[in-house]
Amino acid sequence: MTEQDHHNPSIDSTTETTVGLGKGLDVGTANLAAAVQNDEGGITVNVERNAFLDIPSDVYSKNMLTKLKVPYVVHNGKLVVIGEAAFELANVFGRETRRPMADGLVSPNEQDALPMMKMIIQKILGEPQVPGELCYFCVPAESLDVDNNVVYHQGLFESMVSKLGYTAHAINEGHAVVFSELAENDFTGIGLSFGGGMANACIAYKSIPCLSFSVARGGDWIDKNVAGVLGVPRSKAAHIKERGIDIRDPKNREEEAVAIYYRSLINYVLSNIKTRFESGENMPNFNEPIDIACAGGTSMVGGFIEVFREEFAKIDFPLPVGRIFRSEEALTAVAKGCLVAAAIGED
Numbered sequence: 001m002t003e004q005d006h007h008n009p010s011i012d013s014t015t016e017t018t019v020g021l022g023k024g025l026d027v028g029t030a031n032l033a034a035a036v037q038n039d040e041g042g043i044t045v046n047v048e049r050n051a052f053l054d055i056p057s058d059v060y061s062k063n064m065l066t067k068l069k070v071p072y073v074v075h076n077g078k079l080v081v082i083g084e085a086a087f088e089l090a091n092v093f094g095r096e097t098r099r100p101m102a103d104g105l106v107s108p109n110e111q112d113a114l115p116m117m118k119m120i121i122q123k124i125l126g127e128p129q130v131p132g133e134l135c136y137f138c139v140p141a142e143s144l145d146v147d148n149n150v151v152y153h154q155g156l157f158e159s160m161v162s163k164l165g166y167t168a169h170a171i172n173e174g175h176a177v178v179f180s181e182l183a184e185n186d187f188t189g190i191g192l193s194f195g196g197g198m199a200n201a202c203i204a205y206k207s208i209p210c211l212s213f214s215v216a217r218g219g220d221w222i223d224k225n226v227a228g229v230l231g232v233p234r235s236k237a238a239h240i241k242e243r244g245i246d247i248r249d250p251k252n253r254e255e256e257a258v259a260i261y262y263r264s265l266i267n268y269v270l271s272n273i274k275t276r277f278e279s280g281e282n283m284p285n286f287n288e289p290i291d292i293a294c295a296g297g298t299s300m301v302g303g304f305i306e307v308f309r310e311e312f313a314k315i316d317f318p319l320p321v322g323r324i325f326r327s328e329e330a331l332t333a334v335a336k337g338c339l340v341a342a343a344i345g346e347d
């Protein structure tokens, strides 16, 4: 999957003839995405599922993969299909893919899956344009609701991205949304990323993050709960959620369940921002109303922003807020934000 954007205001048009240095990498539970400046001075984002499938290495399986034109590698005596191809193949054969990450971090149950993630990342990032080219990659903020180890996760990717020939630099995921969506606001405002494993929030003032946190609830949390109450597999729940429904207007019991958990997720994230902001010290004074930018695959459901605004209106938010909007490219905004941060050389 490739998306092009020729209108990014943060990229200087005078650099149009030369490809800019620096890359952005979104390390996500559901998707891995790499943002690169293209020849036209715009941004190209390559996205792959963060998933793989391993198949016993026998003649029959090899022939099958060759016939289906599915690319594979041989790893530890098994045939391994990675990324989008793994996802498609799993669907055809009614299998589940293996996923290297869960709840925003490298999964403790899939430690041996790191080489698969490295292969996918190598594929989407490509070679560095110069040795030691900067690559900003996103990491989640510490979670409020689960005890997770972001330091270990960050270290693993620092090492992986360095081994691919880049100078690796971690940036918080919500902060990346601020870089991607709030350039016109001088990088001041709230960036929210609603992903597969998590929701990440960051409040920034003139590009400096004042408050960042995550909650271990995202698309997977909605799928798990919807599957539970409806008695269906999680993949079916994900399908209901992604098939183009509108959570303001659920058409049946299944859609109703999705809508209920969406509202709950949004309310949970908003209440946490409110509580954290009220109890936070050294918060800057926002005299002007600030904007809230939402991104991430989970924000793509129909009616998301409208429900977000409804829930926002119900709570007494401690800050003056102007515009509440969703990124036009919700799935790739984080990767773009990482690239923008790399281009600016932001710490």
Ligand SMILES: Nc1ncnc2c1ncn2[C@@H]1O[C@H](COP(=O)(O)OP(=O)(O)OP(=O)(O)O)[C@@H](O)[C@H]1O
Pocket (backbone or CB within 6 Å): 026, 027, 028, 029, 030, 031, 032, 103, 104, 105, 193, 194, 195, 196, 197, 198, 199, 218, 219, 220, 238, 241, 242, 243, 244, 295, 296, 297, 298, 299, 300, 301, 302, 331
């Ligand atoms: N059209 C859609 N409607 C609703 N949900 C969607 C849609 N498309 C994708 N999703 C959901 O978006 C989630 C993946 O989003 P995204 O790629 O932003 O997550 P991620 O960055 O990989 O995860 P995280 O940031 O939590 O580590 C999945 O739960 C998927 O079901």
Ligand SMILES: [Mg+2]
Pocket (backbone or CB within 6 Å): 026, 027, 028, 029, 173, 193, 194, 195, 196, 296, 334
């Ligand atoms: Mg994400």
